[in-house]
Amino acid sequence: LKQPLGYRYATSYAGIRKVRKDDLTLIISDPPASAAAMFTTNRVQAAPVRLARKHLSESGGVVRAVLVNAGNANCATRTGDRVAAASCRALAKELGVRIETVIPASTGVIGVELDAGLLVNSLPALVEKLREDAFDAAAQAIMTTDLVPKTAFAETSGVRVAGMTKGSGMIHPNMATTLAFVMTDAGIAPPRLKVILKRAVERSFHRLSVDGDTSTNDMVLLLANGASGIAPRAKSLHAYEEAVGAVLEDLAKQIARDGEGAKKLITIDVEGARSNDDAARIARAIANSPLVKTAIAGSDPNWGRILSAAGYSGVIFEPSKTDVYLQGTKVCRGGLAAPITEDVLKQKLDSPECWIRFVIRGGGTGEARFYTCDLTKGYIDINASYRT
Amino acid sequence: LKQPLGYRYATSYAGIRKVRKDDLTLIISDPPASAAAMFTTNRVQAAPVRLARKHLSESGGVVRAVLVNAGNANCATRTGDRVAAASCRALAKELGVRIETVIPASTGVIGVELDAGLLVNSLPALVEKLREDAFDAAAQAIMTTDLVPKTAFAETSGVRVAGMTKGSGMIHPNMATTLAFVMTDAGIAPPRLKVILKRAVERSFHRLSVDGDTSTNDMVLLLANGASGIAPRAKSLHAYEEAVGAVLEDLAKQIARDGEGAKKLITIDVEGARSNDDAARIARAIANSPLVKTAIAGSDPNWGRILSAAGYSGVIFEPSKTDVYLQGTKVCRGGLAAPITEDVLKQKLDSPECWIRFVIRGGGTGEARFYTCDLTKGYIDINASYRT
Numbered sequence: 001l002k003q004p005l006g007y008r009y010a011t012s013y014a015g016i017r018k019v020r021k022d023d024l025t026l027i028i029s030d031p032p033a034s035a036a037a038m039f040t041t042n043r044v045q046a047a048p049v050r051l052a053r054k055h056l057s058e059s060g061g062v063v064r065a066v067l068v069n070a071g072n073a074n075c076a077t078r079t080g081d082r083v084a085a086a087s088c089r090a091l092a093k094e095l096g097v098r099i100e101t102v103i104p105a106s107t108g109v110i111g112v113e114l115d116a117g118l119l120v121n122s123l124p125a126l127v128e129k130l131r132e133d134a135f136d137a138a139a140q141a142i143m144t145t146d147l148v149p150k151t152a153f154a155e156t157s158g159v160r161v162a163g164m165t166k167g168s169g170m171i172h173p174n175m176a177t178t179l180a181f182v183m184t185d186a187g188i189a190p191p192r193l194k195v196i197l198k199r200a201v202e203r204s205f206h207r208l209s210v211d212g213d214t215s216t217n218d219m220v221l222l223l224a225n226g227a228s229g230i231a232p233r234a235k236s237l238h239a240y241e242e243a244v245g246a247v248l249e250d251l252a253k254q255i256a257r258d259g260e261g262a263k264k265l266i267t268i269d270v271e272g273a274r275s276n277d278d279a280a281r282i283a284r285a286i287a288n289s290p291l292v293k294t295a296i297a298g299s300d301p302n303w304g305r306i307l308s309a310a311g312y313s314g315v316i317f318e319p320s321k322t323d324v325y326l327q328g329t330k331v332c333r334g335g336l337a338a339p340i341t342e343d344v345l346k347q348k349l350d351s352p353e354c355w356i357r358f359v360i361r362g363g364g365t366g367e368a369r370f371y372t373c374d375l376t377k378g379y380i381d382i383n384a385s386y387r388t
Numbered sequence: 389l390k391q392p393l394g395y396r397y398a399t400s401y402a403g404i405r406k407v408r409k410d411d412l413t414l415i416i417s418d419p420p421a422s423a424a425a426m427f428t429t430n431r432v433q434a435a436p437v438r439l440a441r442k443h444l445s446e447s448g449g450v451v452r453a454v455l456v457n458a459g460n461a462n463c464a465t466r467t468g469d470r471v472a473a474a475s476c477r478a479l480a481k482e483l484g485v486r487i488e489t490v491i492p493a494s495t496g497v498i499g500v501e502l503d504a505g506l507l508v509n510s511l512p513a514l515v516e517k518l519r520e521d522a523f524d525a526a527a528q529a530i531m532t533t534d535l536v537p538k539t540a541f542a543e544t545s546g547v548r549v550a551g552m553t554k555g556s557g558m559i560h561p562n563m564a565t566t567l568a569f570v571m572t573d574a575g576i577a578p579p580r581l582k583v584i585l586k587r588a589v590e591r592s593f594h595r596l597s598v599d600g601d602t603s604t605n606d607m608v609l610l611l612a613n614g615a616s617g618i619a620p621r622a623k624s625l626h627a628y629e630e631a632v633g634a635v636l637e638d639l640a641k642q643i644a645r646d647g648e649g650a651k652k653l654i655t656i657d658v659e660g661a662r663s664n665d666d667a668a669r670i671a672r673a674i675a676n677s678p679l680v681k682t683a684i685a686g687s688d689p690n691w692g693r694i695l696s697a698a699g700y701s702g703v704i705f706e707p708s709k710t711d712v713y714l715q716g717t718k719v720c721r722g723g724l725a726a727p728i729t730e731d732v733l734k735q736k737l738d739s740p741e742c743w744i745r746f747v748i749r750g751g752g753t754g755e756a757r758f759y760t761c762d763l764t765k766g767y768i769d770i771n772a773s774y775r776t
Contacts, residue, residue, distance in 0.1 A: 044699035044707045044723070076692055076707070076723050110692025111725045176679075216696050290678075291564075304464055304498025308604050311432035319432045319464070335432070335464050337499045377765040 001153040004160040004185035006030045006227030009134035011141035014122040016114070017071035022141035024119065026091075026126050027066040027181060032101065033225035035063040036193040038201050040218035046073050047080030048104035049217060051088065055100040061190025063223055064101035066181060067091050068142050070166070072114040073177065074106040075216045079113055087119040094123050105219050107144055107166065107177040139164035142179055147258050152250035154243035157236040159186040159228050161243045165251040168260040176260070177217040178205060180251055186240055187226030196241045197222045204248035207280075207370050208256055220248070256371040257352075261378020265371065266296055268356045273366035278315045282358060283370040285313035292356075293375035299349035301342065303332040306356060317360050325357035334361075389541040392548040392573035394418045394615030397522035399529035402510040404502065405459035410529035412507065414479070414514050415454040415569060420489065421613035423451040424581040426589050428606035434461050435468030436492035437605060439476065443488040449578025451611055452489035454569060455479050456530050458554070460502040461565065462494040463604045467501055475507040482511050493607050495532055495554060495565040527552035530567055535646050540638035542631035545624040547574040547616050549631045553639040556648040564648070565605040566593060568639055574628055575614030584629045585610045592636035595668075595758050596644055608636070644759040645740075649766020653759065654684055656744045661754035666703045670746060671758040673701035680744075681763035687737035689730065691720040694744060705748050713745035722749075 007029055011022040037056055039049050056063075067087060074080050084104045092099040106114070139149040145168050154161040167178035188196070201220055222244065232240040257265040268286050273279035286292055289309035295302040303324045311319070324332035327348040331340055354374070395417055399410040425444055427437050444451075455475060462468050472492045480487040494502070527537040533556050542549040555566035576584070589608055610632065620628040645653040656674050661667035674680055677697035683690040691712045699707070712720035715736040719728055742762070 042696060042699040043701075043703070043705065044695050073692070076695060076720070076725070078724050110690075110696065111720065113725075214700055216692075216699060302498075304461070304604075307432050307464060308430060308498065311430040311604060312602055313431075315431070317431065332464070332499065336466050337464070337501075377769075381765075 001155050002160055003132065003135055004162050004183045006185055006225045007183045008130040008132050009138040010126050010129040011134065011137045012122050012126050014118045016069055016118055023069055023071045024122050024126060025068040025138045025141040027138060028130060029064060029223055029225040031225045031227055032062045032064055033223040034188055034190045034193050035061050035221060035223050036190060036197040037219060037221045038197060040214040040216060042214045042216050044216045046075035046106060046217040047084040048074055048106045049219060051084045052103045052219065055103060058100040062101050063103055064097040065091055065095055066103045066105065066221065068105040068179065069119060070107050070142055070144055072106060072108040072112060073110045073217050074114045076111045077113045083114050083116040086116040090120040090123050094127050103221060105179055107179055107217055110216060135162060142166040145260055150251055150254040152247040154247050156239040156243045157232065158230045159184060159232060159240055161247050163247040163251050165255060167255045168258055177215040180220040182222045182244060182247060184224045185228040186224045187231035188224040193222055193224055196244055200245040200248045203245055204252040208252045253371050256373045259373030261376040261381065262373030263376055264296060264352055264354050264374040266354045266356060266373060268370040270358045271367045272360035272363040273315065274364040275366040276368055279366040279368035281315050282310045282313045283368045285309045286356060287370040287372040290375055293372065296354050297374035297376045299346045301326050301331050301345045301349060306358065307332060310358060317363060321361045323359045323361065327355055389543050390548055391520065391523055392550050392571045394573055394613045395571045396518040396520050397526040398514045398517040399522065399525045400510050400514050402506045404457055404506055411457055411459045412510050412514060413456040413526045413529040414518065415526060416518060417452060417611055417613040419613045419615055420450045420452055421611040422576055422578045422581050423449050423609060423611050424578060424585040425607060425609045426585060428602040428604060430602045430604050432604045434463035434494060434605040435472040436462055436494045437607060439472045440491045440607065443491060446488040450489050451491055452485040453479055453483055454491045454493065454609065456493040456567065457507060458495050458530055458532055460494060460496040460500060461498045461605050462502045464499045465501045471502050471504040474504040478508040478511050482515050491609060493567055495567055495605055498604060523550060530554045533648055538639055538642040540635040542635050544627040544631045545620065546618045547572060547620060547628055549635050551635040551639050553643060555643045556646055565603040568608040570610045570632060570635060572612045573616040574612045575619035576612040581610055581612055584632055588633040588636045591633055592640040596640045641759050644761045647761030649764040649769065650761030651764055652684060652740055652742050652762040654742045654744060654761060656758040658746045659755045660748035660751040661703065662752040663754040664756055667754040667756035669703050670698045670701045671756045673697045674744060675758040675760040678763055681760065684742050685762035685764045687734045689714050689719050689733045689737060694746065695720060698746060705751060709749045711747045711749065715743055
């Protein structure tokens with residue numbers, strides 16, 4: 001798969017992180033790109049989130065550059081707005097573009113002042129380093145507690161999609177900042193792009209998290225710069241939307257898999273609810289249950305915890321018509337224990353991919369899929385000392 | 389403080405738990421006691437919960453005996469209803485009381501058949517052992533993952549209150565079964581008792597948990613058998629209600645303190661919200677945030693996580709008018725970092741009791757207090773292998 005045309009990337013160490021590891025990332029689109037973004041719904045919003053919203057609105061959804069720093073969220077600080085504005089202004093000047101086409105993004109600790117000088121002084125050398133083949137380095141430099149960089153690619157009818165994300169699936173996945181940047185070289189107007197992004201997020205990042213359980217800095221940005229010369233329509237537009245959705249879904253799964261301390265990706269399918277919405281509520285309750293997540297960590301086929309989590313989801317269903325499957329094996333039939341060979345099932349659960357299937361018989365056609373990860377001691381290690 | 393009059397207790401090992409430790413508890417009231425109960429709101433309800441509800445309704449709120457087993461929840465099993473009914477029937481016969489005055493309660497693993505014979509065969513010897521001074525043994529025998537038995541007592545105007553509970557505060561506290569039994573020797577009619585219990589639970593167990601995040605077996609039972617000869621009215625009724633509330637609050641705090649793997653009790657006070665309900669929503673979001681709970685475990689004054697949790701609580705508030713205190717020290721003033729001596733504060737946070745105070749200035753008069761515990765590796769140890 002080839003990279004989308006018309007984008008260049010650069011990274012450097014600006015001294016924001018304590019460890020010497022690139023912490024500043026620049027993504028530029030040589031042709032002005034159409035842009036659509038979704039931001040955190042947290043009541044507390046970081047300065048770069050507020051400024052990114054403003055810029056997108058002022059530019060009418062046109063983006064030339066994205067400047068991302070890791071190591072500091074630039075949130076809940078005295079100088080946050082000024083720092084975000086100063087770095088965008090300096091970058092706009094350096095690139096010779098309008099400031100409202102520059103999107104800032106930050107991730108890291110909250111409540112610690114970010115020194116604008118660190119960013120601004122790094123820009124000339126950063127712009128100098130811009131290259132078409134530095135996509136992977138960029139995916140590395142935006143990481144915080146991530147163990148691995150996360151990228152996904154697609155190509156459809158001559159149009160290319162390349163996505164990168166950072167974030168670690170957690171107990172409530174979106175409490176840690178999620179940043180995702182998806183570059184495409186299709187030609188698509190901003191209003192259409194917005195619809196495509198919303199649907200793609202619905203089947204990906206929103207299936208990883210409790211809606212509303214967001215960090216102060218979350219942002220998903222989709223760019224379409226038309227550098228392929230192709231403006232997808234009808235069937236090919238549909239294929240483009242599918243490609244963007246698949247890339248975001250792949251990225252969301254990678255976040256769950258790279259959950260803080262996680263050893264296992266857990267996929268949860270709920271079927272037979274009265275509506276998709278009901279199915280999603282049940283799936284979310286199971287996905288967020290620390291008791292379910294620790295049971296999976298221990299390869300314990302404890303379906304009682306799954307049934308109990310569904311029971312407090314707020315959705316009305318008939319436990320006596322409910323079946324639960326682990327790794328495809330029926331462990332609960334009509335709300336009661338199904339005969340299983342525990343040793344065999346335990347062994348199956350030792351896999352890095354676990355699958356919980358929750359089926360309400362005769363309930364309806366509502367279904368939903370959620371992604372989460374198991375809960376291990378590693379999570380505690382990472383989070384009891386993240387700040388210091 | 390003396391025990392309430394007219395109650396007797398007995399415990400024995402019926403072979404339900406794998407480890408040889410008393411797992412069967414009998415509480416009887418010699419005079420028929422008025423009773424009020426609150427049960428789990430989980431959609432999946434254990435057989436003893438369903439039968440207890442039915443008995444209370446049939447008896448008009450009169451109780452003679454409570455039979456509790458630990459080690460098996462008698463939930464989501466083929467024979468659950470029959471087992472619960474058989475044990476109540478056998479006990480009623482043994483004691484010579486009406487079956488609807490016998491309340492069953494169970495706690496332990498879900499989905500494993502409970503052998504009625506183990507309970508029924510233990511009853512004659514259990515009844516034989518009934519003693520007034522076996523209250524503490526009863527509080528021991530109802531435990532599951534609890535590290536310590538939990539009891540609380542009060543005395544007011546010649547009336548005595550003695551409560552026991554089991555349950556371990558967790559990430560979502562009520563996902564593990566909470567059982568609480570509060571014996572009093574006041575003379576109070578069931579309808580009044582119901583109101584008193586509801587208010588007492590509101591300020592105690594409901595402040596420990598996400599409403600609706602309940603296990604399949606939760607039950608809080610309040611008895612008033614009149615053995616003191618005193619029927620409190622007006623002022624003394626108010627004092628009785630206060631005593632019951634204080635006992636339940638004390639028990640709820642003990643559950644948080646004995647959280648699975650927990651080293652610290654965390655008290656969360658929210659002030660200045662637009663309503664008590666808004667304050668409770670913010671407090672609950674903070675109490676349930678695994679990021680906050682792990683920070684406290686690590687004595688990390690990471691107030692950004694507290695602000696962020698409040699931010700996704702769904703409550704509208706102005707971050708720039710919000711102050712956060714840890715152990716009484718202001719760490720966030722108007723949404724920004726307040727100057728602190730980090731080493732000193734870290735040392736203060738090493739205490740077994742941590743206090744988070746979240747104040748919205750000029751917001752309103754709404755306030756709420758919640759209890760939770762820190763999140764440590766011990767939690768994972770306990771829950772990754774609870775079943776097996």
